[in-house]
Amino acid sequence: MYSALFRNVLYPFYETKLRRRETLTYLEEMERSQWRPERELRELNWRKMLGTLRFAEQNIPFYRRRFAEYGVRVKDVHAPEDLVRFPVVTKADLRAHGSEMIAEGWSGKLIRSGTGGSTGEPARFFYDHTTYECRSAAALRADAWAGGRIGEKELYIWGIPTHEPRWKQVKRTLHEAAIRKKTVSAWNLSESRLAGVVDEILRYQPNLVVGYTSPLYYTARYALETGHRLPTPKGVIATAERLFPHQRETIEKAFQAPVYDRYGCREMMLIGAECERREGKHLNIENIFVEVQCGGRHAKPGEPGEVILTDLVCRSMPLIRYKNEDVVVAADRSCSCGRGLPLLASVEGRVLDMIVGPDGQLLSSVFFPYFFKDNPTVERYQVHQDKSRAITIRIIPGEGFQPETSQAIERDLRQFLGERADIRVQLVDEIPVTAGGKFRFTMTEVPIEFGREVAA
16 A cells, blocks of 8 residues: 555655756666667667767866867767777866866756765766656666566665764655655674564565675575575565676575666766666666777677767766776677667676786686685685785685685686786685675775776
């Protein structure tokens, strides 16, 4: 009863009348546009891209100066291939020139945000309310693909502010109760905390579960290993980290529900999400222009490359050709669901997650979950490479871990990185998550020259 009342009366009144937001209008438009042919959606996407470039050239000092430095003009852009001549914006640019990226004469309210700072250097940026509403609409559409409905109970295994004032805690708790959302902390993955998360899920009986991939996976593993039967939601959404097949399998087994992989970043929010067919991640091309770049050109479908993103909605501080340091693969086919939204075949991980061998070979971060998944004596691990290319594998040992296990891991890894690779295993009691609450399996301090052949 409350779900229908909230969905049909309370939420529209709150969002549209009280807050004067257009979120539901944008959602209706997106629910219609997703069924348009891909050719039409790509044409619309391209027209929005040209409009964003023209706006930046005319109204934003940073882009006007940077375009001039590169000798490019928007009037000379006729096809997506022309974009590779334009500058790429980095996190370093955000930190150094953020104030110059705000549109001249902008007088509306700005929402402040920032990257998670997993490399130790967070970057700050702003966006406006129209952007917020469009992003919220895209997320609601993707929630529906996974079985989520406005007004039905959702449980998030998510990052919670660590130094939040008491009044903010109370406000957040009341707000979440009203919208039927519950958030449990993803910061601590200890066994006692996982037991608490399982208890919360059992008490709350959510219709949809959303979480960072690693906390979801470890929660599911704990439930299976301790014999807890979790409630069956309509869907489970895994996001913020790469979802590997063995993790999907474990989460689905624990919840007895399908897992939907979702890809986004703080700077743009939702980039791509799986629909009910789960054949790839549908791109949010109503809001974002996505390029996949490899070696100074656009990558072909099926070829990995660095993702370059342009926000097509934001006019207060648009990020144009922004490199978020992720590696993705565009699909070479459409989804059988019939939606015209193009697909990402996979998100390979971050450029900063690739390990570099002594002779310059690259070992994809995808390698390590497969390397360790069938080793029951390794509870958790993290691979770190410093600037000298020395590799430290931090391991929380599980039952049956022996000294010779470390030697076997070092020996087996040298088969892929060469005998000269400097590899050492370090046993630890804890592996912390990042400041943003995510778990990084691999980290490297070695500059990556992307476009080389990946070793595995």
